[in-house]
Amino acid sequence: MIKKTDITWCPGCGNYAIRDVLEKVLHELPIPRKDIAFTSGIGQAAKMPQYLEVNYFNGLHGRSLPLAVGIKLARPDLTVVSYSGDGCLYGEGGNHFIHAIRRRLDLTIITSDNQIYGLTKGQSSPTTDFGVKNALDPRGNENIPLNPLSLAINMGAPFVARGYAGDKDHLGGIIREAILFKGTAVVDILQPCVSFNNINTYQWYHKRVFKVDNTPADRYEAMKLAEQWGDKIPIGIIYRDDKAECRELAKIFREPLTEADIREHLAMKCVMMR
Amino acid sequence: MIKKTDITWCPGCGNYAIRDVLEKVLHELPIPRKDIAFTSGIGQAAKMPQYLEVNYFNGLHGRSLPLAVGIKLARPDLTVVSYSGDGCLYGEGGNHFIHAIRRRLDLTIITSDNQIYGLTKGQSSPTTDFGVKNALDPRGNENIPLNPLSLAINMGAPFVARGYAGDKDHLGGIIREAILFKGTAVVDILQPCVSFNNINTYQWYHKRVFKVDNTPADRYEAMKLAEQWGDKIPIGIIYRDDKAECRELAKIFREPLTEADIREHLAMKCVMMR
Amino acid sequence: MEFSVLIGGEAGLGAFSMELELTDILSRLNYYFFATKNYMSRVRGGHNFHMIRIADHSVHALTGGSWDMIVALDEETEIRHRVHLYDKGLYLSPTLIGEVAREAREEFHDVTVSNTILVGVILAIIDVDTERLAAVTESNKLKYLRRGFKYAGQWEMAGIFPIPSKAGCHYIFDGNKAIALGSLLGGCQFMAGYPMTPATSIMHYFATAAMSLPAHFEQAEDEISAINMALGASYAGVRSMVATAGGGFALMQEAVSLAGMTETPIVIVVGQRPGPATGLPTRTEQGDLNLVLYAGHGEFPRIVFAPGTIGEAIDVTRKSFELADRYQIPVFVLTDQYFADSVQLMEEDLPVSVPAREYGIFDRAYQRYALMETGISPLTFPGLFDAMVRVDSDEHDESGTITEDLDLRIRMVDKRLGKMTLLKKDAIPPTFYGDSEAGTILISWGSNRLIVEEAVDKLVAERIEASALHFGQVYPLSNDMIAPYQLESKTIICVENNGGAQFACLLKKEFGLHATHNILKYNGECFTVEEIYSRVKLLLSPEVEE
Amino acid sequence: MEFSVLIGGEAGLGAFSMELELTDILSRLNYYFFATKNYMSRVRGGHNFHMIRIADHSVHALTGGSWDMIVALDEETEIRHRVHLYDKGLYLSPTLIGEVAREAREEFHDVTVSNTILVGVILAIIDVDTERLAAVTESNKLKYLRRGFKYAGQWEMAGIFPIPSKAGCHYIFDGNKAIALGSLLGGCQFMAGYPMTPATSIMHYFATAAMSLPAHFEQAEDEISAINMALGASYAGVRSMVATAGGGFALMQEAVSLAGMTETPIVIVVGQRPGPATGLPTRTEQGDLNLVLYAGHGEFPRIVFAPGTIGEAIDVTRKSFELADRYQIPVFVLTDQYFADSVQLMEEDLPVSVPAREYGIFDRAYQRYALMETGISPLTFPGLFDAMVRVDSDEHDESGTITEDLDLRIRMVDKRLGKMTLLKKDAIPPTFYGDSEAGTILISWGSNRLIVEEAVDKLVAERIEASALHFGQVYPLSNDMIAPYQLESKTIICVENNGGAQFACLLKKEFGLHATHNILKYNGECFTVEEIYSRVKLLLSPEVEE
Numbered sequence A, B: 001m002i003k004k005t006d007i008t009w010c011p012g013c014g015n016y017a018i019r020d021v022l023e024k025v026l027h028e029l030p031i032p033r034k035d036i037a038f039t040s041g042i043g044q045a046a047k048m049p050q051y052l053e054v055n056y057f058n059g060l061h062g063r064s065l066p067l068a069v070g071i072k073l074a075r076p077d078l079t080v081v082s083y084s085g086d087g088c089l090y091g092e093g094g095n096h097f098i099h100a101i102r103r104r105l106d107l108t109i110i111t112s113d114n115q116i117y118g119l120t121k122g123q124s125s126p127t128t129d130f131g132v133k134n135a136l137d138p139r140g141n142e143n144i145p146l147n148p149l150s151l152a153i154n155m156g157a158p159f160v161a162r163g164y165a166g167d168k169d170h171l172g173g174i175i176r177e178a179i180l181f182k183g184t185a186v187v188d189i190l191q192p193c194v195s196f197n198n199i200n201t202y203q204w205y206h207k208r209v210f211k212v213d214n215t216p217a218d219r220y221e222a223m224k225l226a227e228q229w230g231d232k233i234p235i236g237i238i239y240r241d242d243k244a245e246c247r248e249l250a251k252i253f254r255e256p257l258t259e260a261d262i263r264e265h266l267a268m269k270c271v272m273m274r
Numbered sequence C, D: 001m002e003f004s005v006l007i008g009g010e011a012g013l014g015a016f017s018m019e020l021e022l023t024d025i026l027s028r029l030n031y032y033f034f035a036t037k038n039y040m041s042r043v044r045g046g047h048n049f050h051m052i053r054i055a056d057h058s059v060h061a062l063t064g065g066s067w068d069m070i071v072a073l074d075e076e077t078e079i080r081h082r083v084h085l086y087d088k089g090l091y092l093s094p095t096l097i098g099e100v101a102r103e104a105r106e107e108f109h110d111v112t113v114s115n116t117i118l119v120g121v122i123l124a125i126i127d128v129d130t131e132r133l134a135a136v137t138e139s140n141k142l143k144y145l146r147r148g149f150k151y152a153g154q155w156e157m158a159g160i161f162p163i164p165s166k167a168g169c170h171y172i173f174d175g176n177k178a179i180a181l182g183s184l185l186g187g188c189q190f191m192a193g194y195p196m197t198p199a200t201s202i203m204h205y206f207a208t209a210a211m212s213l214p215a216h217f218e219q220a221e222d223e224i225s226a227i228n229m230a231l232g233a234s235y236a237g238v239r240s241m242v243a244t245a246g247g248g249f250a251l252m253q254e255a256v257s258l259a260g261m262t263e264t265p266i267v268i269v270v271g272q273r274p275g276p277a278t279g280l281p282t283r284t285e286q287g288d289l290n291l292v293l294y295a296g297h298g299e300f301p302r303i304v305f306a307p308g309t310i311g312e313a314i315d316v317t318r319k320s321f322e323l324a325d326r327y328q329i330p331v332f333v334l335t336d337q338y339f340a341d342s343v344q345l346m347e348e349d350l351p352v353s354v355p356a357r358e359y360g361i362f363d364r365a366y367q368r369y370a371l372m373e374t375g376i377s378p379l380t381f382p383g384l385f386d387a388m389v390r391v392d393s394d395e396h397d398e399s400g401t402i403t404e405d406l407d408l409r410i411r412m413v414d415k416r417l418g419k420m421t422l423l424k425k426d427a428i429p430p431t432f433y434g435d436s437e438a439g440t441i442l443i444s445w446g447s448n449r450l451i452v453e454e455a456v457d458k459l460v461a462e463r464i465e466a467s468a469l470h471f472g473q474v475y476p477l478s479n480d481m482i483a484p485y486q487l488e489s490k491t492i493i494c495v496e497n498n499g500g501a502q503f504a505c506l507l508k509k510e511f512g513l514h515a516t517h518n519i520l521k522y523n524g525e526c527f528t529v530e531e532i533y534s535r536v537k538l539l540l541s542p543e544v545e546e
């Protein structure tokens, strides 16, 4: 249904590879498409759901997670994925990121992390490396870069992984696991932006990424691993806690309120009636 | 100047002790009061600056930190302290908390952490313990509590401490160090709320708090220490990195823009003039 | 016959619990009464006072003027309020109350029961029959109330303001409870929120109700998250709402615009309090009408209700969910601290049926934003059928995909703005009160309705020609709504609890109608009947010109 | 004499850099020109086009109608625009341009220079003197431009639309640069922001300027933080601003109210784009007037400017800082994507002086909110003197301490709202254009000014009586502003780039003035002269009734 020609990313953008991976994973998953709902914010990454065969709510910049939380709470039967960019999720949406994790919901949170604001043409995002120069940081970025994976582990996320757009098979495995994981799964994908990030390129990554063989069982070890950056950059599942418990949710959608409910409710709230 | 009778906290509130400590520390510090600016949000804790002899900007719920950042950037000569409650700083203001730390400014961030929304009469805050029941959580709080100190260390804060309103001398030492520290100093103060938190009481804390003797040098060790909660609760300086560098700030206030500046600027932007 | 009592004291002394106990018993005894409060933004200390009006007829406002009785739990109450005691009024001084407390400790070994004793005194004053009282009161309380009767006897107060109980069986509500119940009746099953006075108790009610009903309350990390969660839940198929005050609502504006663009149904309750910024957090004002009318960037349709009675609050809230759904728009219920915190009888019938929600069956050809002749695109939810539900905050084509086709843009704008015509047809007309021939008409909106109506009675009783028109729906307005009232030929007095005469401005903008006078108040308190009555009288006296 | 050219192609093909190169050379050669663009919200691909009008007289709008020349860098341009080529217009097809590129690779071993060659073709068409060209061009470019002249000769296009260069020495600006420079001229030294089209380039300019000036730009984590940072900096004594689009501004509303309550000076630039929600991020609209007029909960004064020329943009922005300071209020500059992205000559004088900021000396007795006879409390900053500066978002007493004194509340509200009277006296009057006797008057605000004025010229040239009135200040409005124009007796046509006729509504509300007709456009594009001209003509033709 979606024509390649309608895709508005730049030729060579890392998002194309991620989209291929997502379509493949969704195709293979034992979940009917009609039961999958994506949310997204605004940015290049946030266009992702438009290019997939899924239900989606493409909302406001920074607000993909509250939408996802709302959908999940209303409809535990749906598989809910929040998809956005690094600026959207960790910048404008930072508060939702830390608090959504605390809610212990069965959500998947995926980010195309190109370490830049792509759609607005190249300003620093929270993950931009220290010292990088651009139009709004002509002297170089002064801020400590945010490490989304370490932060997610710190906040209590039970499944945390890093993927790389340049390794489709490996990425596919991660996304599959993340969606099937019962609990909040955070996946940050290294996504080269060919138009605005000429530092963290395919070439740059190819030299650096290595696959994590043994996912640490210890949270602090995992944070340390997540923070490894520079010459060696780990990809794979950085942390996983299968024992973490997901919150139990009430069924509401299939049980609409009825007159009987109201009568019972009014009877209980006896103080109101005289 | 400030009459005790004008203070609107409940009798027995932990904030009284903190206020005494603050007045004492400020009195002893080698900084003229006129050069100290507090910012705060809204809540019981956020009333603190009103009861001190300082300049203050008592702003919006959740927004004490952006105000503090703006003041510091405009006036590096001022000693800037952001003071607020756990709901204000970690809930509504969560995004500013994580990003203010990244900016590497010489700021002090102090929180009266009563693990509850006090002013709005007792709803769960981000630091409320798991399972605690209240009006908006009649079934008990479902969320993983946020650990502000571990989070601050994770985000790169170079000075992170926990104080306790029930130990004034110890608290005074911490606040003094925090204000004198060159860099972002985060102080979370255990503050009993006698009206709405009947779990984390003075008694409860008295049995549990212990003073940290050796501040860990390792970030991961420090996070582990910060996360210790339950039978034993560490207070004191949890993490300190004296080598972390503060951002250099331009002088702007004492150097207003002049006609000469503009002429020079227009000459540089030569492309505009034909 | 009426009796008015003010109970004052610092927070924590028990004035609030006295109000609760008294109104609880009054309602059990089928009394007509009205109770409201004036409290500070602090948990202990300060100065709060509770005002209760008891009558042998229906009452829904503060009279104003003097009190028949003042219960001064502290000196501050004495200093502030004693001057407003009616000549022959009854006064319980802090000293006297101290006595009662002392004796309570001796007699019952419990000082806290002294407030119940004082409630007993009040009940004795209005001549409540002790047997009927016994029948409706929990037995453990009765002895304290009886002790109050004894004091009343001693102090020669018993029965000196006798009020017969004539109300019959009624529901008792404060405004927030009415709105919360209205939401359940509207089929609302999801609410997300962040506490903020005066909206918090709506959340409390909803969260408690959700324990035994198929509904969910989620406390959000901030208001932005709250409204986006609600939009997510609504998209997923559950009727959803948020409630907040002006400051919290200011944060929700971008998402209001999102609801407008994505045509996602949502109900938003805004409880007004005096601004700007934090202002006076626990006081009342009607200062956020403009904020709500123009909330959100860009252009899209909305409805704004501002109920003036308990029944109306339940009704419009309930209806809000129907309308939000039918037109796929944000619908607002605008209320204020005064209405939220005033306890009163509901005199209208309480509806109990919950409208069943209907939705069609759609296949893969489904298009969320299909351009239909009706002007309304078909609404369904993910996972029900093969239909994919694609919703977009960018301008989109019929399928919900981003578009930059500028001709399509025009059709999409026309579709959205075109709903205004439909909304105007569906608008709830204002409520007229009084004589249609009266030369003066008092226009109000929201919580002032019953205060104004009582003021009209008072004016008419003095043969001053006056009538009242109350807008329970403040937007959109249509000419049909005012056509019956020949407003052009009348002296129009707009009564608003704000400094900017915001509704009067709206009337000017929408109808070219110019208010002859504005009665405004913006000190954080509600109007009283006396106040409106005397200000109207002054305005209508020949000397006054504007 | 005029020449109009459209250069189209997908993002990344070089249409934008051609516009830049061409306008750069035109300005060096002292040509009158106007350039604007129409682009999609994507970095590569899609369809963008750039429109340049070159003339022997001052031009500040798109003519509309047909093009004298089209440069089609791709097929899409051919398909979409060729139909709008003037009969005798010149057309460079994708094939032809492909040829040029091929030859460029051969001749210069660099395909990217082909765009410069095409610029050369255009310069040859308007008969630019090659010697003058050589004098103003960097030598490495000259050979490519000359190659273009050669092509023009080959294709028999050279000199067929000769335009003399008559502009003299001028500054060239786009709207955003004008605003950014205006802010520096206003003494602004602090800006915080979060990128958002169409306001981002204001931040880019300011951040770059701050490298060599005593000024600071801080990129915030979100818009809420941005405006609170700016308020913090302003409190600390530095003139501060923020710039954003409607969606980002929606998030700033609570802080606007904070500025209102704390009386903290701030300048807020809102660049409008089509909403609601994300809408059409790179297009233009005037849909956020209401949003800005009523932003923030509660009631407080503000000023809203909406400049229509480059000079006006610089002036009002500069003045905004003065006024924000003097009245301690938020001041808005409302602009839009069209104005932001249009490049034009500045015909007014460029001011260069920066007003020195004055502040008195205060001791410990200083009260931030002292009630003064002037209606304005004294403003100073922390750390300068012994004065403590206490600022509060709650209602406060004169010292800046929280108060719940309700009488004081009234005085504080009166102080804040009382400023409106002062603001009205200081209001900048609208600009009248044309014959004051003309029976028809076109009212506009913001970026439409010069389009409307040119349309008036065109109408008058056909002996259609028309004049124009442009509001560069849209709020507050005072009767003095319109008194000279006898608007009641005229046919009023309101021209707005939105669907809701928002300014017309404001005129009705403020003056009871009813627009006879509205000319609205809301497809995301700006008006052209032709469009306004023909729609006015149609409206004024006797058959039309409204």
Ligand SMILES: Cc1ncc(C[n+]2csc(CCOP(=O)(O)OP(=O)(O)O)c2C)c(N)n1
Pocket (backbone or CB within 6 Å): A042, A043, A044, A045, A046, A060, A061, A084, A085, A086, A087, A088, A089, A092, A112, A114, A116, A117, A118, A119, A120, A125, D194, D195, D196, D197, D223, D247, D248, D251, D278
């Ligand atoms: C409230 C708001 N602020 C700002 C914007 C402008 N904006 C759109 S996309 C974007 C940044 C996108 O960066 P990122 O999330 O990293 O996505 P990318 O384009 O890099 O994939 C911004 C700032 C907006 N749409 N809404």
Ligand SMILES: Cc1ncc(C[n+]2csc(CCOP(=O)(O)OP(=O)(O)O)c2C)c(N)n1
Pocket (backbone or CB within 6 Å): B042, B043, B044, B045, B046, B060, B061, B084, B085, B086, B087, B088, B089, B092, B112, B114, B116, B117, B118, B119, B120, B125, C194, C195, C196, C197, C223, C247, C248, C251, C278
């Ligand atoms: C935007 C906004 N949302 C909500 C509120 C209401 N509010 C005031 S104080 C408060 C919570 C205070 O909790 P905390 O920050 O922990 O301070 P405490 O009172 O416990 O010291 C809330 C929710 C507000 N003033 N503004």
Ligand code: SF4
Pocket (backbone or CB within 6 Å): A008, A009, A010, A012, A013, A014, A015, A044, A045, A114, A118, A119, A192, A193, A194, A195, A196, D043, D044
């Ligand atoms: S700008 Fe970067 S992230 Fe955006 S589409 Fe182009 S390459 Fe991809």
Ligand code: SF4
Pocket (backbone or CB within 6 Å): B008, B009, B010, B012, B013, B014, B015, B044, B045, B114, B118, B119, B192, B193, B194, B195, B196, C043, C044
């Ligand atoms: S409610 Fe709690 S935090 Fe607030 S003043 Fe009272 S004791 Fe202190």
Ligand SMILES: [Mg+2]
Pocket (backbone or CB within 6 Å): A043, A085, A086, A087, A112, A113, A114, A115, A116, A117, A118, A125
């Ligand atoms: Mg990005």
Ligand SMILES: [Mg+2]
Pocket (backbone or CB within 6 Å): B043, B085, B086, B087, B112, B113, B114, B115, B116, B117, B118, B125
């Ligand atoms: Mg708290």
